[in-house]
Amino acid sequence: MTLTQAILKGDRLALARLLSHVENDSPQGRAALIELYPHTGRAHMIGVTGAPGTGKSSLVNQLALHYRRTEGKRIAIVAVDPSSPFSGGAVLGDRVRMRDLSGDSGVFIRSMASRGSLGGLAQSTAGLAQVFDAAGFDKILIETVGAGQGEVEVARLAHTTLVVEAPGLGDDIQAIKAGILEIADILVVNKADRPGVENTEKALRSMLELAHPVQRTFMHHGLAMSVSSPKEDTLENMWTPPILRTVALDGQGIPELAGWIARHETHLRQSGDWMVRERARLEVELETLVREELMGRFREEIPDNRYEEILERVVQKNLSPWEAVRILMNGRLN
Amino acid sequence: MTLTQAILKGDRLALARLLSHVENDSPQGRAALIELYPHTGRAHMIGVTGAPGTGKSSLVNQLALHYRRTEGKRIAIVAVDPSSPFSGGAVLGDRVRMRDLSGDSGVFIRSMASRGSLGGLAQSTAGLAQVFDAAGFDKILIETVGAGQGEVEVARLAHTTLVVEAPGLGDDIQAIKAGILEIADILVVNKADRPGVENTEKALRSMLELAHPVQRTFMHHGLAMSVSSPKEDTLENMWTPPILRTVALDGQGIPELAGWIARHETHLRQSGDWMVRERARLEVELETLVREELMGRFREEIPDNRYEEILERVVQKNLSPWEAVRILMNGRLN
Numbered sequence: 001m002t003l004t005q006a007i008l009k010g011d012r013l014a015l016a017r018l019l020s021h022v023e024n025d026s027p028q029g030r031a032a033l034i035e036l037y038p039h040t041g042r043a044h045m046i047g048v049t050g051a052p053g054t055g056k057s058s059l060v061n062q063l064a065l066h067y068r069r070t071e072g073k074r075i076a077i078v079a080v081d082p083s084s085p086f087s088g089g090a091v092l093g094d095r096v097r098m099r100d101l102s103g104d105s106g107v108f109i110r111s112m113a114s115r116g117s118l119g120g121l122a123q124s125t126a127g128l129a130q131v132f133d134a135a136g137f138d139k140i141l142i143e144t145v146g147a148g149q150g151e152v153e154v155a156r157l158a159h160t161t162l163v164v165e166a167p168g169l170g171d172d173i174q175a176i177k178a179g180i181l182e183i184a185d186i187l188v189v190n191k192a193d194r195p196g197v198e199n200t201e202k203a204l205r206s207m208l209e210l211a212h213p214v215q216r217t218f219m220h221h222g223l224a225m226s227v228s229s230p231k232e233d234t235l236e237n238m239w240t241p242p243i244l245r246t247v248a249l250d251g252q253g254i255p256e257l258a259g260w261i262a263r264h265e266t267h268l269r270q271s272g273d274w275m276v277r278e279r280a281r282l283e284v285e286l287e288t289l290v291r292e293e294l295m296g297r298f299r300e301e302i303p304d305n306r307y308e309e310i311l312e313r314v315v316q317k318n319l320s321p322w323e324a325v326r327i328l329m330n331g332r333l334n
Numbered sequence: 335m336t337l338t339q340a341i342l343k344g345d346r347l348a349l350a351r352l353l354s355h356v357e358n359d360s361p362q363g364r365a366a367l368i369e370l371y372p373h374t375g376r377a378h379m380i381g382v383t384g385a386p387g388t389g390k391s392s393l394v395n396q397l398a399l400h401y402r403r404t405e406g407k408r409i410a411i412v413a414v415d416p417s418s419p420f421s422g423g424a425v426l427g428d429r430v431r432m433r434d435l436s437g438d439s440g441v442f443i444r445s446m447a448s449r450g451s452l453g454g455l456a457q458s459t460a461g462l463a464q465v466f467d468a469a470g471f472d473k474i475l476i477e478t479v480g481a482g483q484g485e486v487e488v489a490r491l492a493h494t495t496l497v498v499e500a501p502g503l504g505d506d507i508q509a510i511k512a513g514i515l516e517i518a519d520i521l522v523v524n525k526a527d528r529p530g531v532e533n534t535e536k537a538l539r540s541m542l543e544l545a546h547p548v549q550r551t552f553m554h555h556g557l558a559m560s561v562s563s564p565k566e567d568t569l570e571n572m573w574t575p576p577i578l579r580t581v582a583l584d585g586q587g588i589p590e591l592a593g594w595i596a597r598h599e600t601h602l603r604q605s606g607d608w609m610v611r612e613r614a615r616l617e618v619e620l621e622t623l624v625r626e627e628l629m630g631r632f633r634e635e636i637p638d639n640r641y642e643e644i645l646e647r648v649v650q651k652n653l654s655p656w657e658a659v660r661i662l663m664n665g666r667l668n
Contacts, residue, residue, distance in 0.1 A: 030656060033654065033656065034654045034656050034657060037651065037654035037655075038651050038652075038654075040651065041651055275649075278649060279645075279649050282645065282648050282649055282655065283645055285655050286644075286645060286648060286655050286658055286659070289655050289656065289658075289659045290629070290632060290659055290662060291625060291628075291629055293659050293663060294625075294628040294629065294632055295624070295625055295628065297663075298624065298628055310620075311613075311616065311617060311620060314616050314620060315609075315612060315613050315616055317371065317372050317374065317375055318372075319371075320367065320368045320371035320372075321371075321616065321619050321620050321623050322364060322367065322368050322623065323368060324620055324623075325620070325623045325624055325627050328624060329627060329631075
């Protein structure tokens, strides 16, 4: 039995092995992704993003528990956050609660080291998510730290994006996060038992009014792409991100959150936006792979010392970068 | 007289015209950049980044005034920040103070719309900076809003990067900004007459201790590159970012800040780091141009409808993205 066959049959050990292959972008991992690809496209990908201190790891935890206990869904968690308890930086409380999930064969938790480039990280995350999707997991929770470009990449991957806030994290500074708000399908004010929860909600509400929910812009590798479903232009089909309160530590608000996630999935499918997002995501993925392939071939066609020599002339101001490109392109043909 | 000749002679109108060409990436702009390239490499590029509300535009303003009045230097300001008074979002105070700069032929202010992709923006900014450099401006101040990937791109362009903070912007949330701290050569706590300045300084100091000043990582287009000067490995050659207090509104701390910027320039030149940074910057610029050129040629070689057809098969799960790339690459040769 091949690795992919084992995975399609539900073999967890095979799954763990393949995830490592995919994370390391090994030839075996690549081959398996190709084999598994026709089996993908069923899972609901849920991105969870927010600054450190918002308690988003506990929230992911509680959501997973909820899906297990009340819906019997199979849940995968991909933690792309160096501060996540799933990837090592746990506080005791989280570790204890994780026991509720460990030993449950319907849950698979995978943490990724947030090393290397953002683009590479997004690609690895996409690969892991595809493996989980093919392996039959129903919900894939992708947790990322809120730090700019990173969560925009995740929003591109996820069908539903949760942006997590918490009271007392400095409302002033929120202005920076307008870009993050634009990717939010659901806003969660976690730690809602803390003082200042009304202020946080108020700040989010006024920022929401500034954002434009109709049109979303996906940015990737210097390419900005506007994706808007024509159906969304009618008012009844527009999705207005709700602002929800949760206290992940004791599970308050989790069923309501799960309800809104389900509502968003229904909205996506009924409005046609599900396919619009799938298409946009795959378009970017294809372009990224084309770029990588072209660059890889280029590197093979130009000897390293030739490239270094040209670069040196640019550094010495004897050659402009644009002329250098022209020379390199011509040199490639000879 | 050609446009570039006029610019080298100090013609401000020609300069303004070329800046527009470069910003729009027109063929004329490209040609001029090639002609001007041998004249670049003299200016000191200073990046100024920070969240909205830190008062970095006033700081840039005051720095420019200082350089004009005490050193007679020619100063260019490139504002890549939608909230900057230079690009339209001015508060009255700033507008009034800008009068001190307007009408001074030794100062040129250029604002850029922060539209389009991050990669494209970085490339345009680099182009504008090169024009100013060739036109004989001594200091080029590049102001960007602190929002993640953006200022890392600026750090790549700048020789000296100032990260501006202000008291009361939420010390909790600062943990996100560890990545921004790593690019800081000088930390400025502006609005230092406000309460909480000690806390901000303390938070910055403890975060500085976590960061590793010896090694810097430049990230660009999914490519992470470690750049460290061997000379920097000895303790006496290491640069420890100072934390300075300023009140830009009344000019407090500006001469000291200018002094530290000068000290950093000396450090860069004596340690050999100036050339290390120049080389790293040009290496990334060359690679970016190569990638764009390869992608442009690829687009010409593949008919649009052929690309759409392949993408559609990927969307329908009949073809994996990796197989699609293989087919596209082969189709290109026929």
